[in-house]
Amino acid sequence: MKNHQNISISAALTAILLAGNLPGKAQSNPANDPVFQNIDQSVKPGTDFFHYANGKWLKDNPIPPAYSSWGIGNVVTEDIRIRLKKINENAVQARAAKGTSTQKIGDFYYSGMDSLNIDKQGVTAINEPLNKIEQIKDIKGLLDVTAYLSTIGARAFVGTYVGQDDKNSSKMMLQLGQTGLGLPNREYYFKTDARTSKIRTDYAGQYMPKMFKLSGLSDEQAQAAAKSVFAIEKDLADSSRKLEDLRDPYHNYNKMPVSELNKLTPNINWNTYFANAGIAKVDTVIVGQPEFYVAVNKYLKTFTIADWKAYLRWKLLTAYAPFLSKDFDQENFRFTGMVLSGRKVQLPRWKRVLDTENGIMGELLGQLFVKEYFPMKAKLRYTNLVEAIKQSYREHIAQLDWMSPETKQKALYKLNTINAKVGYPDKWKDFSNLNIDRGSYAVNVMHARHWAYLNNINKLGKPVDHTEWNMTPQTYNANYEPSNNEITLPAAQFIIPGIKDEDIDDAVVYGYSAASTIGHEITHGFDDEGRQYDAKGNLKAWWTPSDSVKFTQRAQVLVNQFNSYVVLDSLHVNGKACLGENIADLGGIVLGVDAFKKTAQYKEGKTINGLTPMQRFFLGYAIGWLGQQRDEELAQRILTDVHAPGFLRVNGPFSDVPEFYEAFGVKKGDAMWIDPDKRVKIW
CATH class of the missing domain: 3.40.390.10 (Collagenase (Catalytic Domain))
Known part of the structure; x- marks a missing residue:
């Protein structure tokens, strides 16, 4: 690349x-x-x-x-954003028929720019998944909600996707890979240099507690939740392969029947998990890093249900913080933008909304874009x-x-x-099943992520589309x-x-x-x-x-x-x-x-x-x-x-x-x- x-x-x-x-x-x-x-x-x-x-x-x-x-790239981007802004503003004004590309683009942009409504909704914009997390009572419930969260772009400790079988490229296979960390990769949890240590201290001691408090937890609950989440993530990091080890395609190819995976991780019923994730009729999977899931299987009982609920809450909050009210957005930027990347100020909202739109429904935008300019x-x-x-x-x-x-x-x-x-x-993706309206920015992002998820898993068992x-x-x-x-x-x-x-x-x-x-x-x-x-x-x-x-x-x-x-x-x-x-x-x-x-x-x-x-x-x-x-x-x-x-x-x-x-x-x-x-x- x-x-x-x-x-x-x-x-x-x-x-x-x-x-x-x-x-x-x-x-x-x-x-x-x-x-x-x-x-x-x-x-x-x-x-x-x-x-x-x-x-x-x-x-x-x-x-x-x-x-x-x-x-x-940035120089060109600034000019392009102006052109994209014009397309989006025209789409907002057009109030096009429901279901059209113009309607979806216009309504998405409108919802993202409606900061008053976003601030009014606050964390309630993601109440549905938050409530599902709160209702977890046991490991089965934990796995059920984890599967659900993966369908809306809030991936936790299970990384599923459908892709070509490396050893039989004509087949689309369900694949599992290591995932679940909140910091950029495993090294951030263990390196002891001053720069990395400072980031880790801020992450666990300031960023986490602040975000948990914003979501409705008390000071004491937020501190406890942060401690639990960091402990889980550190163990997941310790069980993850290093960056260079992920480049060996043979070592990261482990094909096995689901029945064998169930034996490898007896605390996880994968048949039930896949069904809850909307993935039906799976008999064989390719597991990139089996030892990671063996470790996850152990951690499901090492940590309490309360620990895991805090962890899933964290995955959801960080996945949607940029699309929630100002307080979430600003704290998320403080850490991810300033502490991690050294930025001094945040981009204006219209640029952030355009970047989000381009990232999750870019080909829909691209259809209108190339028609006019390319x-x-x-x-x-x-x-x-x-x-x-x-x-x-x-x-x-x-x-x-x-x-x-x-x-x-x-x-x-x-x-x-x-x-x-x-x-x-030559052939564009079909966005006809993507539902976008002017009601909630976060919900629109959720819908778009769910569309992308379904677009991926629905490839399972189908011929490879070489036009995509x-x-x-x-x-x-x-x-x-x-x-x-x-x-x-x-x-x-x-x-x-x-x-x-x-x-x-x-x-x-x-x-x-x-x-x-x-x-x-x-x-x-x-x-x-x-x-x-x-x-x-x-x-x-x-x-x-x-x-x-x-x-x-x-x-x-x-x-x-x-x-x-x-x-x-x-x-x-x-x-x-x-x-x-x-x-x-x-x-x-x-x-x-x-x-x-x-x-x-x-x-x-x-x-x-x-x-x-x-x-x-x-x-x-x-x-x-x-x-x-x-x-x-x-x-x-x-x-x-x-x-x-x-x-x-x-x-x-x-x-x-x-x-x-x-x-x-x-x-x-x-x-x-x-x-x-x-x-x-x-x-």
Whole structure:
């Protein structure tokens, strides 16, 4: 996954969409040059290329108080939000017929903006699930309510979803994974550094008690509830696998009959649980982390029913706090926004409502959005660029000196069968069963989450829908899905803010789009995890044993390289956890370089604003990671994210690419220099 911090933006700014691999007009005006204008000439390229390429922009664009990070996606987002706001306000005024997309969008936005009604309702907006929690008397009741809460987006200690069977990608299977924590991941419960300890102290000693009091508990009850919940979460964390251990697809694939799962966890009747969760006729499940559920089975009796009721209350409150009255919303932001992420102020309500709407019913919004702003012809541009990268990859595979002919043949077959979803879906999701009105914001969110839940579990036992998108067109991101052997490239991902496509030359396009996005996602099919899936998306050994060993040896050099980077305080990059993304970054760059070498611009060799075509390629790649984060946010990502920080996604892989050294005259002794025999070369 490309992952620009999951920023959602529009696919529709056609004036600033890149031209794919169509020739761009050479831009010689420095003020309108998408790469020259960002350069910080006080930094040497071989010392810190990220800050050389982006430093001027970073100095001129400090992080606004309402944000924990600020970058290229945010700039576009601000413009897009204005456009989305117009669509929503028009929908509010339209008072369209019940059941139409316009009605649902308008009523959702109206309910979210009606702060007087939201404050008046307070916690009563979620009284129905709160009452169900209060009525729990035993373990059976606890499990029944836990199942119900999962259907409205308040997941507790059971993580169910329907997805493709890793070893039989044509089948949709019920799957269970570890879940249930309130802090970002397990490390937050155990790390003893000052930064993490401070977060943990606030979470258990201030945030929890305050939220419980707001929900109606007395001081004494709130303190007791907080103590119970933190104890449960800490035990769940202790039973959870680490971030890097979740990347082994074989280790996290444990298929078993429900009858066997019942024996593994005798305190949980899974047949009853699934029925209460609306999941019928399940005889087999895939359990990602069986030991987690063995531990849950024990904890059901280790902790009292009162403890568990407090825990479920907490899961519900934190799932819906942003949609409740001002006091809930502000305390939730104080911890999640300020303490965890370092934000200074909260976004205005209209932006928060739009972001919520886009997150839970984004494809409904996207249908209206692309109809007004995004032309179909853009799909062809990016489809052509995909083929340029595929051809580069074919040539790289053919020339590998470490891979056997047998594995090469299968790798080429897998590459050729990768399906690229470009721009926006040809078939939209059906939202006809989603009920939205102007009554309650929290209830509307509940309805939308329930719709999404049903949309997922209703796939059980049905053929895989290869037309379905897992992102909206207005999402600033992209991904590779191993079970489908496909890449999804939302049109929004190809935007450079404020620059018309005719003013962007191929060098920048190939760095920003072909290398940073398309090449990156295609390489995911052959990274440490993706390579374990065959051309049909099945978890299956298709490499020769010796080729697997050679790949692992080369990948380990990349792990070691990133392990050596200290990011903040004593926090190092977790080279193993982010190996897949680092392989994809490096692969995307080398594929993009060779694809770009075939273009007329590269062959002509003309400079633009004093920059050679290859220099512009690397600068184009670098603006894909244009951005900066607050320390709090950066620390959180180091512990929870499988992506390295943005500046290392530039400096790290560039240090392994010979063309980078040649383009900028990087010499031994420069900070980014790595001796040739120690550079990583996989693809």
